[in-house]
Amino acid sequence: MSDKPVSAAIDGWYSLDHEQPHLIGAQCTVCGTYYFPKTISYCRNPGCDSSSFNELPLSREGKIWSYTNACYQPPEPFVADDPFVPYAIAAVELEREKMIVLGQVIKGVGVDELKVGQPVELALEALHEDDDTIKVTWKWRPQA
Amino acid sequence: MSNDIAILGVGMHPWGKWGKNFTEYGVHAARAALADAGIPWQDVGFVSGAATMRCGYPGYVAGATFAQALGWQGAQVNTSYAACASGSQALAAAQAKILSGECEVALVVGADTTPKGFLAPAKGYRPEDPDWLRFYLGITNPTYFALYARRRIDLYGDSEADFARVKIKNSEHGFTNPNARYKKKFTLDEVLNSAMVADPLRLLQICATSDGGAAMIVSSMDYAKRLGKTNPVKVAAVSTVTPTFASAVVEMPDIATDSAAAAGVEAHSFRAALPVKAYEQAGIGPEDVDVAEVYDLSSALELDWYEDLQFCPRGEAASLVREGVTRLGGRLPVNPSGGLACFGEAVPAQALAQVCELTWQLRGEAGDRQVSGAKVGITANQGLFGHGSSVIVKK
Numbered sequence: 037m038s039d040k041p042v043s044a045a046i047d048g049w050y051s052l053d054h055e056q057p058h059l060i061g062a063q064c065t066v067c068g069t070y071y072f073p074k075t076i077s078y079c080r081n082p083g084c085d086s087s088s089f090n091e092l093p094l095s096r097e098g099k100i101w102s103y104t105n106a107c108y109q110p111p112e113p114f115v116a117d118d119p120f121v122p123y124a125i126a127a128v129e130l131e132r133e134k135m136i137v138l139g140q141v142i143k144g145v146g147v148d149e150l151k152v153g154q155p156v157e158l159a160l161e162a163l164h165e166d167d168d169t170i171k172v173t174w175k176w177r178p179q180a
Numbered sequence: 181m182s183n184d185i186a187i188l189g190v191g192m193h194p195w196g197k198w199g200k201n202f203t204e205y206g207v208h209a210a211r212a213a214l215a216d217a218g219i220p221w222q223d224v225g226f227v228s229g230a231a232t233m234r235c236g237y238p239g240y241v242a243g244a245t246f247a248q249a250l251g252w253q254g255a256q257v258n259t260s261y262a263a264c265a266s267g268s269q270a271l272a273a274a275q276a277k278i279l280s281g282e283c284e285v286a287l288v289v290g291a292d293t294t295p296k297g298f299l300a301p302a303k304g305y306r307p308e309d310p311d312w313l314r315f316y317l318g319i320t321n322p323t324y325f326a327l328y329a330r331r332r333i334d335l336y337g338d339s340e341a342d343f344a345r346v347k348i349k350n351s352e353h354g355f356t357n358p359n360a361r362y363k364k365k366f367t368l369d370e371v372l373n374s375a376m377v378a379d380p381l382r383l384l385q386i387c388a389t390s391d392g393g394a395a396m397i398v399s400s401m402d403y404a405k406r407l408g409k410t411n412p413v414k415v416a417a418v419s420t421v422t423p424t425f426a427s428a429v430v431e432m433p434d435i436a437t438d439s440a441a442a443a444g445v446e447a448h449s450f451r452a453a454l455p456v457k458a459y460e461q462a463g464i465g466p467e468d469v470d471v472a473e474v475y476d477l478s479s480a481l482e483l484d485w486y487e488d489l490q491f492c493p494r495g496e497a498a499s500l501v502r503e504g505v506t507r508l509g510g511r512l513p514v515n516p517s518g519g520l521a522c523f524g525e526a527v528p529a530q531a532l533a534q535v536c537e538l539t540w541q542l543r544g545e546a547g548d549r550q551v552s553g554a555k556v557g558i559t560a561n562q563g564l565f566g567h568g569s570s571v572i573v574k575k
Contacts, residue, residue, distance in 0.1 A: 045316070045317075046307050046313070046316075047307075064442070067442040067443070067445075068441055068442045068443070069426075069438075069439050069441055069442045069445070070439035070441055071439065072435075072436045073435075073436075075308070080425060080438065081425055081426075081442050081445060082425050083442075083444065083445075084442070101327075101331070101430075102327040102328070102330045102331045102334070103327070103330060104322075104323055104326035104327055104329075104330055104378045104379050104380075104381075105326075105378060105379045106318055106319075106320065106323065106378060107375070107376050107377055107378065107379070108377060110315055110318050110319075110320045111300035111315060111320075112300065112303070112315070113301070113303075113305070113312060113315055113316040114315055114316060114317075114318050123318065125318070125319060125323055125327075127327050127430050132441070133439050133441055134426070134439050134440040134441040134447070135426075135436055135437050135438065135439040135440070135441070136428075136429075136430045136436060136437040137435065137436045138314070138317075138319055138323075138430060138435050138436065139317070139435075140317065140318055147379045151334060152330070152331060152334035152335065153334075163316075163317070163318075173317060
């Protein structure tokens with residue numbers, strides 16, 4: 037990786053703490069429903085009419101609900117390395133939030149090393165680079 | 181009183197990559213449906229179009245576009261967009277008009293012209309649009325299909341060969357269908373040796389995008405009777421329900437599911453909810469179904485539908501395809517048309533194409549792919565943004 041400065045590929049969706057990164061979610065102050073992304077104005081629980089939310093870090097750890105990979109380069113707006121390098125993708129269940137969050141799996145980990153139910157944790161890694169910065173995103177990393 | 185409406189005529193433009201304007205496919209299909217119904221275009225009182233998002237403004241106002249192309253004649257007009265369920269939603273609009281007594285006979289029509297390759301989002305930097313965002317993060321449509329397929333392998337012990345059996349079955353079914361795009365019988369080796377796209381799904385297990393058009397002429401039962409059609413195939417139910425919070429399966433184009441953390445909130449499966457409403461409307465159950473057309477966006481997804489349609493308990497669908505239950509000649513043939521495996525998806529036309537096929541099946545006009553003695557058929561489909569449908573037709 038180059039020594040360009042690092043910035044978030046999507047502003048405000050995750051902390052840039054490289055040791056212990058976390059997704060930034062929201063929680064309804066009335067019914068307790070969690071949201072990711074946090075951009076929410078009215079609670080979507082049909083039994084709740086709240087419009088009040090607290091921003092909070094989501095669980096950094098979860099279990100794999102399912103997984104796959106991308107063997108072919110996705111279309112724009114995806115920015116691919118040249119040559120394209122396939123990557124794994126995981127859908128991860130967060131126990132406290134009772135929700136599933138998708139994300140790429142860190143580089144170098146293939147589908148052969150994954151299974152349903154496996155514990156993973158959040159990591160930050162480059163999504164792509166532009167002329168000035170390395171754009172990082174959240175990814176899932178199998179726990180040791 | 182009966183909530184049935186009559187299907188007087190159906191018609192399609194063959195699926196393919198023809199490169200023509202979508203209007204041509206729609207008009208071709210509409211004229212075929214009118215001829216099949218044996219009624220003049222001027223008798224149609226309501227035109228219900230399914231929109232396409234890829235063909236500019238005429239696509240957004242598809243109902244009017246088709247009405248103009250067929251010749252303005254003063255009918256009431258509607259356009260529906262509901263992603264893959266657009267055709268069913270257009271049919272539901274016609275059903276409501278007819279059952280309310282506002283019109284006697286309606287044309288329902290959808291058509292699309294598609295680009296090559298992956299379906300891609302609109303341009304620009306638009307992180308607030310989940311469909312844009314997931315592509316930016318490298319998550320395509322096959323990603324979602326593959327996540328569902330992988331769960332079947334890890335939870336139920338399904339194999340890649342089971343998914344391939346679905347593709348092989350559908351390729352045999354569609355082989356003689358004049359409206360199908362892909363007419364080739366595949367072998368197990370060919371499917372399992374095709375390129376891996378999104379593990380465990382290979383190229384031959386993921387549906388393509390196609391051009392195509394489908395249309396239906398539907399009417400009140402009274403109107404059908406006056407035409408001398410005493411026992412037409414009927415639409416008994418059109419379900420277009422939304423998911424129920426908390427929707428617990430990660431769905432296109434979302435990056436996360438709903439949270440089921442609040443007290444009193446349970447996790448729900450959207451796909452399973454679609455046929456429940458259809459069965460309820462029609463007053464019949466899964467045991468009454470003779471034939472089904474389901475949305476095999478991937479071969480593995482067809483197996484999920486068997487369970488969502490309650491053809492078997494959760495986790496047991498693979499045994500239906502292994503034992504030949506869902507092939508022509510089996511107890512409950514699924515996708516006798518060849519399904520998306522043989523058609524590729526023409527979004528606004530696809531849900532209608534499913535109903536066209538069931539109409540031919542129930543009339544006994546399906547030729548080499550006829551399901552013998554079929555009296556009740558059901559469709560199932562699902563698309564982006566909480567849209568899906570299930571339609572029941574009966575003799």
